[in-house]
Amino acid sequence: MRPGLLPLALVAFLSGCVEPAAAVQPIPFNHRIHGENDLECGDCHEGIERGGPAGLPGVDVCMDCHEADVTENPSALPSIELVRRHAAEGTPIPWVRLYVLPGHVFFSHRWHVGPGDVGCTQCHGDIGSSAAPAGRAI
Numbered sequence: 001m002r003p004g005l006l007p008l009a010l011v012a013f014l015s016g017c018v019e020p021a022a023a024v025q026p027i028p029f030n031h032r033i034h035g036e037n038d039l040e041c042g043d044c045h046e047g048i049e050r051g052g053p054a055g056l057p058g059v060d061v062c063m064d065c066h067e068a069d070v071t072e073n074p075s076a077l078p079s080i081e082l083v084r085r086h087a088a089e090g091t092p093i094p095w096v097r098l099y100v101l102p103g104h105v106f107f108s109h110r111w112h113v114g115p116g117d118v119g120c121t122q123c124h125g126d127i128g129s130s131a132a133p134a135g136r137a138i
């Protein structure tokens with residue numbers, strides 16, 4: 001082996017073994033409490049029905065419920081106030097995207113959950129019972 005290739009090979013090997021740091025979302029979104037309030041995945045991830053990516057909810061989607069005081073959990077109020085501030089300022093919630101597909105790949109949730117009859121949990125696990133946002137692709 002040529003000198004210098006061993007360290008390069010080692011770096012290449014290890015870079016595939018090291019898991020990237022978990023993403024920190026701007027709001028500690030609680031899927032469980034939203035599910036307990038009879039929201040389904042498609043109520044917030046509107047792209048599921050349209051096709052293409054499921055999408056991250058826009059502030060307008062959050063404001064459908066959170067314009068009014070719908071929570072009884074005082075610890076959630078700072079997050080709800082942040083959502084309301086984004087709505088008032090007309091700025092998007094800066095969600096951190098967890099899935100990035102190569103440019104040549106097109107994935108449509110529509111064909112999986114519609115004709116394919118694949119439920120969200122088959123790929124995303126029991127995300128509906130999580131009390132904190134995922135930090136990695138699930």
